[in-house]
Amino acid sequence: MSVTPMMQQYHEAKEAAGDALLLFRMGDFYELFFEDAKTAARVLGLSLTSRDKGENPVAMAGFPHHQLDSYLTKIISAGLRAAVCEQMEDPRQAKGIVKRAITRVVSRGTVTDDALLNPAESNFLLAISRNLPKSEGKSGLAWIDISTGRFEAAVVSTAKLDDELARIAPVELLVSDDSAPLPPSWSEGRLVTRRPAWAFGSEAAQSALTKHFGTQSLSGFGFEEDDSPALSAAGAVLDYLTETQKSSLDHIASLFPYRVGNALEIDQATRRSLEISQSLREGRREGSLLGVVDSTVTAMGARLLGDWFGSPLTDVERINARLDAVGELVVHPAVTAEVRTELKAIYDMQRLLARVTTGRATPRDLCFVARTLSSLPKVKAKLTGRSAERLALLESRIDLCADIRGRLEAALEDDCPLTTRDGGFIRSGFHAELDEQRELMRGGKRWMAEYQARAVEESGIPSIKVGFNKVFGYYLEVTHTHREKVPANFIRKQTLKNAERFITPELKEHEEKVLAAEERSQDLEYELFVELRELVASATRRLQGTAEALAEIDVLASMAELARTRNYVRPEMSANPVLDIEEGRHPVLDITEPEGTFVPNDVSCKAQVASCEEREIAHNSKIVPRNSLLLITGPNMAGKSTYIRQVALITLLAQVGSFVPAKRATIGVADRIFARVGASDDLARGRSTFMVEMTETARILNTATERSLVILDEIGRGTSTYDGLSLAWAVVEYLHDRIGCRTLFATHYHELTDLEATHSGVQNLNVAVQEWQGEVVFLHQIVPGAADKSYGIHVAKLAGVPREVNQRAEKILAQLETQHEQKGSGSLSDPPSRNGHPMQMTLFETMDHPLLETIRGVQLDSTTPLEAFQMVKEWQEQLAEKKVVSRPK
Ligand code: ADP
Secondary structure, rough: OOOOOHHHHHHHHHHHHOEEEEEEEOOEEEEEHOOOOOOHHHHHHOOOEOOOOOOEEEEEEEEEEEHHHHHHHHHHHHHOOOEEEEEEEOOOOOOOOEEEEEEEEEEOOOOHHHHOOOOOOOEEEEEEOOOOOOOOOOOEEEEOOOOEEEEEEEEEEHHHHHHHHHHOOEEEEEOOOOOOOHHHHHOOOEEEEEEOOOHHHHHHHHHHHHHHHOOOHHHHHHOOOHHHHHHHHHHHHHHHHHHHHHEEEEEOOOEOOOHHHHHHHHHHHHHHHHHOOOOOOOOOOOOHHHHHOOOOOHHHHHHHHHHHHHOOOHHHHHHHHHHHHHHHHOHHHHHHHHHHHHHHHOOOOOHHHHHHOOOOHHHHHHHHHHHHHHHHHHHHHHHHOOOOOOHHHHHOOOOHHHHHHHHHHHHHHOOOOOOOOOOEEEEEOOOOOHHHHHHHHHHHHHHHHHHHHHHHHHHHHOOOOEEOOOOOEEEEEEEHHHHHHOOOOOOOEEOOOEEEEEHHHHHHHHHHHHHHHHHHHHHHHHHHHHHHHHHHHOOOOHHHHHHHHHHHHHHHHHHHHHHHOOEEEEEEOOOOOOOOEEEEEOOOOOHHOOOOOOOEEEOOOOOOOHHHHHHHHHHHHHOOOOEEEEEEEEEOOOOOHHHHHHHHHHHHHHHHHEEEEEOEEEEOOOOOOEEEEOOOOOOHHHOOOHHHHHHHHHHHHHHOOOOOOEEEEOOOOOOOOHHHHHHHHHHHHHHHHOOEEEEEEOOHHHHHHHHHOOOOOEEEEEEEEEEEEEEEEEEEEEEOOOOOOHHHHHHHHHOOOOHHHHHHHHHHHHHHHHHHHOOOOOOOOOOOOOOOOHHHHHHHHHHHHHHHHHHHHOHHOOHHHHHHHHHHHHHHHHHHHHOOOOOOO
């Protein structure tokens, strides 16, 4: 079968594009062929047509070129990638077939266009390098946000890959094509790109990295020798970008080593259940901790705040440096407000710069760079003379880049277009030749107007008009009414329904001048644009540093704003594992619940640290918490989960460097926070609730240290009562005796409260409840002591269970309680015994089954074996037919 040269060109490009959908530019359209066209029809809703309709029709689909962004968004959201194949020359000037080339391959992890990105979130592409010889049990990770140029790498223990992926939340993963299939928890919702194994090799990495950064070796990046897996991953990232971007990657200025141990460790389950950056239900930022505390006014600030929440600090000094800065902004609300007003006017410089260096910036982008630069002096001035070290440092990092700003402002119009195509964005007076050409153009157009007037006069046709189109250029249009009067020197070019179009040699002569001037001035504008773009690109480092400083100022000012408006307090940070919060509030409910309804609560606990020195410090400090493990009992819906979560969230906020919702707080820096809250089925991943619960519990018990903060909610709920109670009991003992870390344990097993008597570091707390005229009021107040009732029926009432059922349940409960008291304590003597408190109602006690009565009544002495057999058979039948209804007497 013969193939046309164009299809030949298509096949070559398609081969280079691999599994990416090839968007093949043909005139004003992007076309897709063969399987790509079918996929596009399905995923993008394009209509499928065919080319070469004869014997071998070729499936084809396409869309107009100006809709590229919106189709790229659809392609990327569908988890696909696209290779954009452009015409590399003007078809009018092409000799033979137009040259085409793939100018970029776009996937979720490599987009730079604003239209395809969420401004408030980083967009990470992450490479995983695993199973390297010499680094047993370790993996290398490297992640980049190509839309800003931020590039980091780390070595992590392979067992913690899950947690790191949850922290970084990449949108695309790069793995070696010889690696085993990825666990679903890694790949879920992400594009997985397989790359050749050699791209992850250390030699390839060495060469890719030294070439990109122009260094002799990699020693200057601050990676240790055993960090080679991190560098291998970084090499794979660069190799992939070089292949897909096909443009300068100069905005990737550095590769930063990320040290896992330097940040507060938060595992994936904790991150999810504390809803730090995503809500559990909808997986969105709204409703999460980050969502409610984020008052930043710039996209750069919002992204940085997200990073800070991903990796809170563990170093008291660094935390205090941030708190000092926030504190100073809190006491100077006018300064903070002014800084925020200025920041609102700036643009996303990090993403603008990325587009500038990759050659994708538009005139409008440069205009936005100029506007951002023009806001800098005011921001800088507001920060001059501040005493907090961090603020002073940030102020010094703002480089006004006056040279760049001056040039951009002189060159660019106030409002610039989105494309360079039609020009019109360079100010007049900026470039002499451009002005000259524009004058010629204007002169030419003036001549046209005069010529029209002259033609009207000479021919006596009042309606003669000079017009322009792409095919004939300038022409004279005469309506048919005046056909007779058309002068002889008019040359007919086109006949329309109502008029005819003519040209004259004189008109053509001037047309050439006008068009030549127009073309020249557009070329000139383009040249000037490229010059300006390169000027900005040459200042990338300075501008990036400035952008980072602006982002941090925004974050600190946002924290100050939150602290001031929500009445937060500066936490006193301690290196000792203490926790002492007075009138703490849940940061999310405090904002989302109606004003003034949230009930604040205190917490006081301290890890059981072994060192004498620390005991001494704790003893000498104002607070001497004696407990490490707080056991919270109380009815459902009373506020147990809220209380324990709020303690974890306040600790996290403090370690981010934020003020906290409390009247007073002393926070001992935690090395890890663990939260096992509520039961969530993970059936999609093939694990039952209970298995998930135990896996997470195992992890806490195996990895928590005395400096960790552990919050556990309803551990053991997913199995039978005794089973669950025993496990919960043993878990409490282990946490108390072996780890000694600060623990908040909320449970519905009232039996556990006995532990207070035998374990010096356990303290019972419960949520106060008031009974009034038969109604129960949850006070949401945490008070010392154990809870004595479950109030499940009350909760059922609140939930709308029919009154009849509730009334019946109340009666049953009363009967059961009487029975229980008559029978004495429950059958569990060891471990849990109940010092006079009514027991949690367990499965077997509530089941006073009628069959049991029958069994109890059997006189064995007078029963033959055959009769016994018969009886058992009947019972079995009764049970099978569910004839017997379980009911208390
Ligand atoms: P539990 O864990 O005891 O079942 P939750 O902590 O889930 O209860 O709280 C149930 C509801 O009670 C919350 O959704 C919230 O509306 C309310 N609540 C909890 N704590 C407080 C509080 N301190 N102040 C006001 N309302 C609260």
